[in-house]
Amino acid sequence: DAGVIQSPRHEVTEMGQEVTLRCKPISGHDYLFWYRQTMMRGLELLIYFNNNVPIDDSGMPEDRFSAKMPNASFSTLKIQPSEPRDSAVYFCASSLAYGGDTGELFFGEGSRLTVL
Amino acid sequence: EDKVVQSPLSLVVHEGDTVTLNCSYEVTNFRSLLWYKQEKKAPTFLFMLTSSGIEKKSGRLSSILDKKELSSILNITATQTGDSAIYLCAVVTNTGNQFYFGTGTSLTVIP
Numbered sequence: 001d002a003g004v005i006q007s008p009r010h011e012v013t014e015m016g017q018e019v020t021l022r023c024k025p026i027s028g029h030d031y032l033f034w035y036r037q038t039m040m041r042g043l044e045l046l047i048y049f050n051n052n053v054p055i056d057d058s059g060m061p062e063d064r065f066s067a068k069m070p071n072a073s074f075s076t077l078k079i080q081p082s083e084p085r086d087s088a089v090y091f092c093a094s095s096l097a098y099g100g101d102t103g104e105l106f107f108g109e110g111s112r113l114t115v116l
Numbered sequence: 117e118d119k120v121v122q123s124p125l126s127l128v129v130h131e132g133d134t135v136t137l138n139c140s141y142e143v144t145n146f147r148s149l150l151w152y153k154q155e156k157k158a159p160t161f162l163f164m165l166t167s168s169g170i171e172k173k174s175g176r177l178s179s180i181l182d183k184k185e186l187s188s189i190l191n192i193t194a195t196q197t198g199d200s201a202i203y204l205c206a207v208v209t210n211t212g213n214q215f216y217f218g219t220g221t222s223l224t225v226i227p
Binding site (some may be wrong): 043 | 213219
């Protein structure tokens with residue numbers, strides 16, 4: 001398996017523009033997570049899905065952020081309009097229930113977003 | 117509110133030193149505690165701990181969980197420059213498959 005795949009790896013955009021980040025989880029994993037990582041706040045959980053259904057979106061900072069999972073192999077995180085304070089690395093991760101036998105959460109390589 | 121706290125926030129040591137990283141947690145319905153290493157890219161999995169007092173070991177790294185003290189430590193002996201990274205602790209709960217991460221400990225090993 002290729003692991004969790006995210007795109008784009010880097011995105012530089014101007015304030016006010018729409019940003020869409022994409023994620024393909026590991027096949028067979030029924031949980032998908034979106035995290036944001038900054039120096040100040042570390043890894044913050046934004047939202048997670050179970051079997052394509054959003055379970056907890058309490059970490060989504062505001063209405064400018066939205067996430068969808070139309071099928072088991074694809075999810076998007078959208079920011080509209082983007083602001084400089086959204087600059088961060090956004091990680092997508094997937095897992096089996098409770099991490100399966102190893103307990104592991106598998107991360108993608110991250111999407112580094114810079115909003116000017 | 118569930119939370120995971122790591123200490124120290126950052127650490128600089130010389131090659132060959134031994135370091136101990138701490139993770140404490142306050143969560144409802146604890147299931148397991150995970151340690152990850154993050155270099156330039158995505159966090160990579162190190163250990164999962166579920167039972168108190170049982171040491172997990174991998175080479176120069178070892179970790180143990182104390183469920184009475186709600187904490188875990190990660191030890192690295194004979195540190196090398198390749199150990200320089202952010203070490204993340206995460207706690208998994210039995211409710212909702214949540215993975216709660218601490219802010220991490222940034223370790224720098226200088227030659």
